Amino acid sequence: MKTIALIVAAGRGERAGGGLPKQYRPLAGVPVLRRSLQPFLAHPRIDAVRVVIADGHQDAYAAATAGLALLAPVTGGAERQDSVRRGLESLAGEAADAVLIHDAARPFVPAAMIDRVLDALADAPAALPVLPVVDTLKRGADGAVAETVPRDGLWRAQTPQGFRYAEILAAHRAAAASPPATDDAALAERAGLRVALVEGSEEAGKLTTAEDLARAEARLAAALE
Numbered sequence: 240m241k242t243i244a245l246i247v248a249a250g251r252g253e254r255a256g257g258g259l260p261k262q263y264r265p266l267a268g269v270p271v272l273r274r275s276l277q278p279f280l281a282h283p284r285i286d287a288v289r290v291v292i293a294d295g296h297q298d299a300y301a302a303a304t305a306g307l308a309l310l311a312p313v314t315g316g317a318e319r320q321d322s323v324r325r326g327l328e329s330l331a332g333e334a335a336d337a338v339l340i341h342d343a344a345r346p347f348v349p350a351a352m353i354d355r356v357l358d359a360l361a362d363a364p365a366a367l368p369v370l371p372v373v374d375t376l377k378r379g380a381d382g383a384v385a386e387t388v389p390r391d392g393l394w395r396a397q398t399p400q401g402f403r404y405a406e407i408l409a410a411h412r413a414a415a416a417s418p419p420a421t422d423d424a425a426l427a428e429r430a431g432l433r434v435a436l437v438e439g440s441e442e443a444g445k446l447t448t449a450e451d452l453a454r455a456e457a458r459l460a461a462a463l464e
């Protein structure tokens with residue numbers, strides 16, 4: 240099975256603020272994107288890795304990925320879904336059977352999590368790593384609780400999300416004109432594909448805010464001591 244990892248890094252990182260978009264910021268000296276690529280480049284079941292970047296970020300990309308064996312980057316779009324679709328279209332000539340779609344903003348994916356996603360693809364066209372919801376959920380209205388939402392059967396979705404290539408490309412093409420979804424499993428679901436649930440990892444959390452970056456930096460510094 241030929242498997243390609245598609246890393247989406249074409250966002251502007253607005254919630255994290257700061258000058259350089261978060262995927263190009265150093266964490267203990269190593270750019271977030273470089274860290275995010277490493278588990279895929281090192282994984283024996285992944286054949287190639289391509290990054291989707293924003294127009295104008297070519298220099299930051301080149302600096303962050305110097306010396307890494309990657310397919311040439313492609314340019315993303317305004318929404319994450321556009322970036323993924325462009326990335327998928329760019330892989331048309333690669334004869335990929337499967338694709339792992341991953342956020343560049345998740346730099347600490349364990350190799351075992353990649354294995355769980357790939358294993359699930361043997362029996363399903365799509366595989367989604369998830370974690371349980373641990374907090375009690377409330378729906379609010381006008382500053383007060385309207386109701387408590389049962390959390391049974393609710394999961395937090397992570398990436399990498401795995402798909403059979405032809406199926407997710409078709410799902411993305413079909414969804415191109417609809418309001419954007421925040422992950423690719425949602426499009427697989429919309430296309431009627433079975434999305435298998437596999438265990439995610441707390442390690443694979445997304446860096447969204449400046450605090451997330453600061454916490455990750457502190458954790459790495461503590462690990463080096």
Ligand code: CTP
Nearest residue numbers: 247248249250251252253254317318319343344
């Ligand atoms: N992404 C992308 N193309 C976009 C928007 C997002 O490739 N048009 C990527 C981001 O680079 C990131 C991942 O999708 O790796 C998850 O998105 P998010 O965490 O929302 O990152 P940003 O969109 O960059 O951040 P923000 O929403 O705070 O601006």
Ligand code: MG
Nearest residue numbers: 250251252319
């Ligand atoms: Mg975003």
